[in-house]
Amino acid sequence: xxxxxxxxxxxxxxxxxxxxxxxxxxxxxxxxxxxxxxxxxxxxxxxxxxxxxxxxxxxxxxxxxxxxxxxxxxxxxxxxxxxxxxxxxxxxxxxxxxxxxxxxxxxxxxxxxxxxxxxxxxxxxxxxxxxxxxxxxxxxxxxxxxxxxxxxxxxxxxxxxxxxxxxxxxxxxxxxxxxxxxxxxxxxxxxxxxxxxxxxxxxxxxxxxxxxxxxxxxxxxxxxxxxxxxxxxxxxxxxxxxxxxxxxxxxxxxxxxxxxxxxxxxxxxxxxxxxxxxxxxxxxxxxxxxxxxxxxxxxxxxxxxxxxxxxxxxxxxxxxxxxxxxxxxxxxxxxxxxxxxxxxxxxxxxxxxxxxxxxxxxxxxxxxxxxxxxxxxxxxxxxxxxxxxxxxxxxxxxxxxxxxxx
Ligand code: UDP
Numbered sequence: 001x002x003x004x005x006x007x008x009x010x011x012x013x014x015x016x017x018x019x020x021x022x023x024x025x026x027x028x029x030x031x032x033x034x035x036x037x038x039x040x041x042x043x044x045x046x047x048x049x050x051x052x053x054x055x056x057x058x059x060x061x062x063x064x065x066x067x068x069x070x071x072x073x074x075x076x077x078x079x080x081x082x083x084x085x086x087x088x089x090x091x092x093x094x095x096x097x098x099x100x101x102x103x104x105x106x107x108x109x110x111x112x113x114x115x116x117x118x119x120x121x122x123x124x125x126x127x128x129x130x131x132x133x134x135x136x137x138x139x140x141x142x143x144x145x146x147x148x149x150x151x152x153x154x155x156x157x158x159x160x161x162x163x164x165x166x167x168x169x170x171x172x173x174x175x176x177x178x179x180x181x182x183x184x185x186x187x188x189x190x191x192x193x194x195x196x197x198x199x200x201x202x203x204x205x206x207x208x209x210x211x212x213x214x215x216x217x218x219x220x221x222x223x224x225x226x227x228x229x230x231x232x233x234x235x236x237x238x239x240x241x242x243x244x245x246x247x248x249x250x251x252x253x254x255x256x257x258x259x260x261x262x263x264x265x266x267x268x269x270x271x272x273x274x275x276x277x278x279x280x281x282x283x284x285x286x287x288x289x290x291x292x293x294x295x296x297x298x299x300x301x302x303x304x305x306x307x308x309x310x311x312x313x314x315x316x317x318x319x320x321x322x323x324x325x326x327x328x329x330x331x332x333x334x335x336x337x338x339x340x341x342x343x344x345x346x347x348x349x350x351x352x353x354x355x356x357x358x359x360x361x362x363x364x365x366x367x368x369x370x371x372x373x374x375x376x377x378x379x380x381x382x383x384x385x386x387x388x389x390x391x392x393x394x395x396x397x398x399x400x401x402x403x404x405x406x
Contacts, residue, residue, distance in 0.1 A: 001135075002077060010072035018065045025055050025062075037066060041086040043094060045102045049086055050075040061149065067105050079138035080104025081126045098126050106142050108365075114148040115367050116228050116241040119174040119250070140362060147366050151225065153232045162236045164227065165201045165399050167211070169220035173240045174247060178254055180219050184341045185260050185315045191218035192330055193343040195244050198226035198392035199384045200323050205395070210324035213331045221247075225367035226389060230396045234403075244345045248352060252283050255316055261287035263309050263339065266294035266320025267349035275353040289314035294321045298329060310338040317342045320349045 029036045035056030044050035052075070053066040070076045080102045084094060091099070108129035112118040118125060129141070162171045170177070184191045194217045204211035214220060221242040222228070231238040255262050264272045272291040279286060289312035296305055309317060317339040319326045326344035334342060350356040358364075359372030370389070374381045 006071050006078050009078050010068045013068045021062050021065050042083045044075055047091045047099045077102040077104045079106045079141050082107040082109035111144040111148040111365050114152040119246055144365050153237045158237045162231050164230045167214050169222055171239050174242050177242045181341050188340045193219045195221050195223040197224040199388050202388050202392055213327050233396050234400045244348050256283045256286040260315045261289040262316045263289045263314035264291040264318050269293040271349050271353045271355055275349050306336050314339045318345045320345045
């Protein structure tokens with residue numbers, strides 16, 4: 001069945017787009033001395049070496065058309081595992097489950113990579129795709145390519161920081177972000193770790209104090225698809241979407257493994273407690289130093305809260321009061337708080353305790369997590385997303401224009 005679909009799809013695409021494109025690009029490459037094709041070797045089924053080619057033009061849908069010739073030949077399949085280039089990987093690095101199948105023109109790795117949520121190893125994402133493989137799941141991957149291609153950005157010039165609307169943040173992978181946290185704990189460096197999304201950047205326009213705090217933070221991580229789009233609009237390439245919700249399980253694993261103790265401060269009464277009981281089941285040897293809700297008098301009771309946190313000897317403190325209350329509280333009390341790592345995490349505890357549900361994986365792959373939040377809390381979120389997203393994009397465009405003018 002799959003082979004039949006592959007043949008049908010390859011003939012249709014080659015006749016409709018491949019041939020006309022080959023003629024036009026052939027003429028252009030002859031006239032302007034450009035490469036007609038760029039070819040590389042990848043591992044095919046059972047680790048056989050397979051040559052695949054692209055048109056030597058800028059990376060677009062059209063440049064991938066020669067892949068449909070390999071599809072017709074049967075070297076690759078329409079939806080399969082990702083491409084492993086022979087000059088980048090050795091056979092031994094690839095699990096048998098992956099090499100027993102053909103690589104696919106469409107694959108989950110591409111989707112996650114361009115939506116910037118490729119927080120796991122390429123092989124793990126392939127294995128995830130292969131679990132429960134079926135035609136329905138394959139079709140979903142093809143559909144996800146549409147937004148993923150829009151998010152795709154130039155991979156050749158990636159810098160360590162990205163600046164949007166005058167706020168500079170770390171351009172790092174999730175693993176690198178965890179490395180910063182690990183260094184902070186190991187070296188007992190007192191640091192402030194924040195996340196920003198388009199709503200946060202919008203808030204900096206009306207809240208100069210918050211803007212200054214973000215600019216003085218030790219680490220600021222990019223959260224959400226909006227920051228990816230903003231980066232792309234301004235010619236900057238984001239490495240990964242380093243959001244708190246995806247980071248949290250990885251952070252807990254790291255803390256458990258390294259014996260770092262965690263304190264959870266914030267959310268409504270009962271929420272942190274519920275989250276802690278879930279954590280105790282999932283991370284049985286995680287050191288939980290303590291927890292408390294975030295509904296205390298920020299003026300009158302802060303001293304006793306700080307004292308309680310410090311007494312536990314916690315090394316990683318997560319503060320969940322929402323933006324920008326948590327950033328201001330952390331900034332004002334950072335010197336008196338003992339944990340080396342203090343991080344503002346917004347609504348994280350609500351998600352992890354099950355108080356608010358997180359968007360399903362397929363919607364996250366499409367970059368639509370915010371739509372799910374909007375549906376869950378329309379009264380509170382419409383301003384943030386329906387108004388906030390276009391305002392953010394408009395501001396980014398205006399900001400970029402001003403920068404270009406110098
Ligand atoms: N919150 C808190 N103390 C306060 C105000 C809010 O602990 O004084 C909590 C609130 O219960 C919620 C979180 O802060 O759990 C804010 O969540 P939201 O999703 O609004 O975070 P944001 O999107 O602003 O990061």
